[in-house]
Amino acid sequence: MQVISTDSDGPFEVLATDLDRDLDIDILFASFDDNKIIWIENEGQGNFGLEKIISIDAGHANSVYATDLDGDGDTDVLSASTDNNKIAWYENDGQGDFGAQQIITTLANRPHSVYATDLDGDGDADVISGSGGDAQISWYENLQTAMSDFTIPNCLIAQDSMFIENSSNFILWPSTTYQWILEDVIISTDKNLQWISPPLGIQSLSLITCTNTSCDTLTKTLKILNFDLDPLPVLQTHIPYTFTNTSEYITNWVWDFGDGEMAEIEEPTHTYTEPGIYELEISIYNLEWGNDCFMQLEYEVMVTDDGTGVSNTSDTGFSLSPNPAYNLITLIRPYPAAEAGFIITDLSGREILRQNLGANSSDEIDIRMLKAGIYFCKIAGSSGVEKLVVVE
Amino acid sequence: MHPYPQNFFLVYTYSRSIVFLLFALVFVRSLTAQPDLFASQQVITSLATGAVSVYATDLDGDGDRDVLSASNDDKIAWYENDGQENFIIENIISIDLTGLQSIFPTDVDNDGDTDVLFATFYDDKIAWFDNNGQGGFESLYTISTSADGVYSVYASDINGDGFMDVLSASGIDDNICWYENDGAGGFGPQQIIANIAGGAWSVYSADLDRDGDSDVISASIGIRLITWFENDGLGSFS
Numbered sequence A: 001m002q003v004i005s006t007d008s009d010g011p012f013e014v015l016a017t018d019l020d021r022d023l024d025i026d027i028l029f030a031s032f033d034d035n036k037i038i039w040i041e042n043e044g045q046g047n048f049g050l051e052k053i054i055s056i057d058a059g060h061a062n063s064v065y066a067t068d069l070d071g072d073g074d075t076d077v078l079s080a081s082t083d084n085n086k087i088a089w090y091e092n093d094g095q096g097d098f099g100a101q102q103i104i105t106t107l108a109n110r111p112h113s114v115y116a117t118d119l120d121g122d123g124d125a126d127v128i129s130g131s132g133g134d135a136q137i138s139w140y141e142n143l144q145t146a147m148s149d150f151t152i153p154n155c156l157i158a159q160d161s162m163f164i165e166n167s168s169n170f171i172l173w174p175s176t177t178y179q180w181i182l183e184d185v186i187i188s189t190d191k192n193l194q195w196i197s198p199p200l201g202i203q204s205l206s207l208i209t210c211t212n213t214s215c216d217t218l219t220k221t222l223k224i225l226n227f228d229l230d231p232l233p234v235l236q237t238h239i240p241y242t243f244t245n246t247s248e249y250i251t252n253w254v255w256d257f258g259d260g261e262m263a264e265i266e267e268p269t270h271t272y273t274e275p276g277i278y279e280l281e282i283s284i285y286n287l288e289w290g291n292d293c294f295m296q297l298e299y300e301v302m303v304t305d306d307g308t309g310v311s312n313t314s315d316t317g318f319s320l321s322p323n324p325a326y327n328l329i330t331l332i333r334p335y336p337a338a339e340a341g342f343i344i345t346d347l348s349g350r351e352i353l354r355q356n357l358g359a360n361s362s363d364e365i366d367i368r369m370l371k372a373g374i375y376f377c378k379i380a381g382s383s384g385v386e387k388l389v390v391v392e
Numbered sequence B: 001m002h003p004y005p006q007n008f009f010l011v012y013t014y015s016r017s018i019v020f021l022l023f024a025l026v027f028v029r030s031l032t033a034q035p036d037l038f039a040s041q042q043v044i045t046s047l048a049t050g051a052v053s054v055y056a057t058d059l060d061g062d063g064d065r066d067v068l069s070a071s072n073d074d075k076i077a078w079y080e081n082d083g084q085e086n087f088i089i090e091n092i093i094s095i096d097l098t099g100l101q102s103i104f105p106t107d108v109d110n111d112g113d114t115d116v117l118f119a120t121f122y123d124d125k126i127a128w129f130d131n132n133g134q135g136g137f138e139s140l141y142t143i144s145t146s147a148d149g150v151y152s153v154y155a156s157d158i159n160g161d162g163f164m165d166v167l168s169a170s171g172i173d174d175n176i177c178w179y180e181n182d183g184a185g186g187f188g189p190q191q192i193i194a195n196i197a198g199g200a201w202s203v204y205s206a207d208l209d210r211d212g213d214s215d216v217i218s219a220s221i222g223i224r225l226i227t228w229f230e231n232d233g234l235g236s237f238s
Helices: B016-027
Strands: A002-005 A011-017 A026-031 A036-042 A048-055 A061-067 A076-081 A086-090 A102-105 A111-117 A126-131 A136-140 A161-164 A177-182 A185-188 A193-196 A201-210 A215-229 A245-248 A252-256 A276-285 A294-304 A319-321 A328-332 A340-345 A351-357 A362-366 A373-379 A385-390 B010-012 B042-045 B051-057 B066-071 B075-081 B087-094 B100-106 B115-120 B125-130 B139-144 B150-156 B165-170 B175-179 B191-195 B202-206 B215-220 B225-229
Touching: A002 A036, A002 A048, A011 A061, A011 B202, A011 B215, A026 A061, A026 A076, A026 B225, A036 A061, A036 A076, A048 A076, A048 A086, A061 A111, A076 A111, A076 A126, A086 A111, A086 A126, A102 A136, A126 B051, A126 B066, A136 B051, A136 B066, A185 A193, A215 A276, A215 A294, A319 A385, A340 A362, A351 A362, B042 B075, B042 B087, B051 B100, B066 B100, B075 B100, B115 B150, B125 B150, B139 B175, B150 B202, B165 B202, B175 B215, B191 B225
Parallel strands: A111 B051, B100 B150
Antiparallel strands: A002 B225, A011 A026, A026 A036, A036 A048, A061 A076, A076 A086, A086 A102, A111 A126, A126 A136, A136 B042, A161 A193, A177 A185, A177 A201, A201 A215, A215 A245, A252 A276, A276 A294, A319 A328, A328 A362, A340 A351, A340 A373, A373 A385, B051 B066, B066 B075, B075 B087, B100 B115, B115 B125, B125 B139, B150 B165, B165 B175, B175 B191, B202 B215, B215 B225
């Protein structure tokens, strides 16, 4: 006789099966008096480890069963608990770690027995319960069937790389296979579609999802247009700028320049009169593809008096000293706002340094990482920009 | 030609990746409650008063699985699967099994169909009903009447001869026992695997040490004990 456990509080039904896929047979039992479902790992040669609790919520559990319920190749666990009239299951992650209790029914009055096997011939394990209180034998059909689902917007801007998330099935069984089909051509068999350079225009995209026993196809219409605004320079006040861009499959444009002015043509020319950073909002439509095919894009436009990118207005709300500098600058803010961010960009607008600021009127900024050159400094969320010269 | 100074620099190139980020938000699905893996309860019968045990296996040889039940109203019955997921007919195997505690479906006599083993507590009996291949269970064969207060019955090939031997756990004499099957459903005398003071409640069998034979596992509810017994391959246990 070899003792496996003396801890359990009333082991009512014991069975043995491999729960952690290490090829030896583990022990599973219902512990009646402490409402637990417990398994004990066979560590090889019949040496058993500590109790691992699957559930503490199986009120006076007196039956357990183990089989693959969700078709992922490992052994899941079923329990019948008499106190709460409950048949429940616990999903095995394959390593013997079990998910939360998933209730199958609470209508089985004092269930004394639970079992599972395929009753309707569709390849998955249905559940059977016997309950003493209502004299019933009942079954619960396993609904594991393939179901394709994915979501795409009404229309899309072409991306170098596009990602479409697969939302098929409520449980994604590892045995499930997928085919993404664009106009009769299989473009991916991955779960999610990672798509390099999708073609422009209207095309049909289908997802075929198959489990061991069934397949489901969902087809949606994909509408891809193209909009690419040419890189914006720093604009100069009182000098008109034409917003050149690449537009394909676009029928209408609405430009909101951020200064109260609007335009509705493909490449409008606009003149800003005041320096600052403006929110440019472009709405693009393909009304031939439907009223719901539109997108809104936002850009920042920097406008200065002289086109150097350095504001000569005094509304920055901060000053820097020394300037030029080489290792440390002091940022002075007469009216410091709490939790501001200080940003240094290079001439192309790329962020080089960002430092969080408290509500201090004076902050030290370490700039030793900056190479010699000209940089722009701003407080996040405000429009003023100061030029910073860094010397060796 | 652009009518602007040539010393432009880019302030903010609206990168494609940022545009993508914007659209990635569109892909976020509204999170709805997960549908259940299982459909709602479908009652097969309401006549199994004090149901204690259920199994499902093909009992009438038509290829689908039928449901087998044991209940405290002294009844073993099975419910035929018509292949359309209907279990309409209650087929009573017996209604006079006083103290029925445990059943186990297995092919006892090696004739290719599934017979039904059972244990009755009060008369200390382990016995089986022979399936005639069509789900008729007219013949009853007793294996033992000396499992005092038998709670649990199970079947497994204990001595490696290819036939399903029978295991029992009995709660009054506290014995875990096995009974050797001769291959035609005839059984040898009771062989005691262990006496567990404090109660023998549940018995099961599996190869726990991976030496190729069926070891025996028992659970004792009274003394909170789960134990196993190593089979030497011939039905001697240590």
